[in-house]
Amino acid sequence: MAVRMGKAAVDFAAAQAAHATRDWTGICLIFVRNCFNVGPLSPDAAAGYKAAQFKHGTAGTPPLGVPLWWTGAPHGHVAISTGDGSCFSSDILRPGKVDKVPISKIARSWGKEYKGWSEDINGVRIWRPTAPTLPAVDLSNVREAAAKDMFRPAGQGLHERDIIIVERALLKQGLKDPMNVDGFAGKDFRKAYALWQKATVPPPFDGIPGIQSLKKLGERRGFRVIS
Template sequence: MNIASTRGAKVHYEGAPVPSDLAKPENHPKCAGRVRDIQAAHLANLKENYSDIAYSFVVCPHGSVFEGRGLHKLQAANGNHQLNLNHYSVCAMVGDSGLTRPTDAQLGGIRDAIDLLRAKGGAGAEIKGHRDGFATQCPGDPLETWVNNGAPRPGATPAGISVSLSHVVAAAHTDPGAAQGHTSFPADVRPVEAALVAEGLLDPTFGSDGSFGAHTVDAYAAFQRREGFTGANADGIPGESTLTALGSRHGFTVAA
């Protein structure tokens, strides 16, 4: 079944023992076979009657992202039909024993998968654990804690880099109508510009001037649409949820 969009993605774990040494670099060649094993187990599950591996993507401890059902395909891992419609699924190769904590590379891979789902699959801003809205231990406490902390990329939020939401909003209202190069709050705007450049939405020519000008407004509106907002909610004026999402990926926190 094809789907146009979802609210976001849910994070899963295997829910079975995963060898502790799978994360060793020399064992990476085993990961592709493990994905095939998961697929085979799902296809053999007559109770669930899966047509393929249940997950949208699977991420190994080395950070590689393996395609499951992929983009714009209804996945089958979230618990029931409505939950499957609501979110894509990304499974980490960690388990309930052995390898139970995701590696930093794996967390980065999960974010890579989610960013792809947002950019190409119509996924919205939500990142949840499988247990959010469904009675299960999945995705395990370490991954659930990470999700509840905003699912940050490892090392993505260095101490001391903080952007004022009120300053950025004021700049977005003031800078486009001012003289060329006008800057209202450059220290707050520059991290946002850099993040939009990294997202591929803002031309680097305009990515470090500290002015929230018309190009930056257009780029931020594109980011809002990428996050699932439409109409007046995608006008290029930052809101708390989208600015926090942008910061969690690109190294800044958001203050009032």
């Protein structure tokens, strides 16, 4: 059984809102697990929330396509997030039907307590955080700037975007003056980078980045190197 995640799960919910294929009265957990194409496990939403392993609280806006949970008699409630502060919920506006409503409406209408969202439902992980994409630094650009900027007028450096990423990394290492983080790879840049070279790689310590030292700096301070 292929699990639906993210937009695919929300699209299923939206289709049910437009034209329900069954009566969803009193079976919110069955509705939501069908959105994800996940099999049965917990008997109701209250038990489903208790069993969830990867829970998040109520702060912030829940991401697209995750289950939202409420506690309260008799069985709690669960709905699916649309990622914009709303959700698709069964029964909330029309008995047995599905509608998109603000997340806050569930508590206002039914008096249940909103508990937040989870990454799993009925023992199946349906959401994982996306790793942030690290900024890229071009080795050839940094080397060219380090070799030539010291002979160029201040403020007219080469490849400023790449250089400023490296400068900020050197600043975090305590090797760069914050007043000179300006995208210019002149004498001050080379002096700071030479200190990094001395701490991490064999000579020469000339302040012109090489692949080994630059990759180590990127691994330490959050950028990737392309060459």
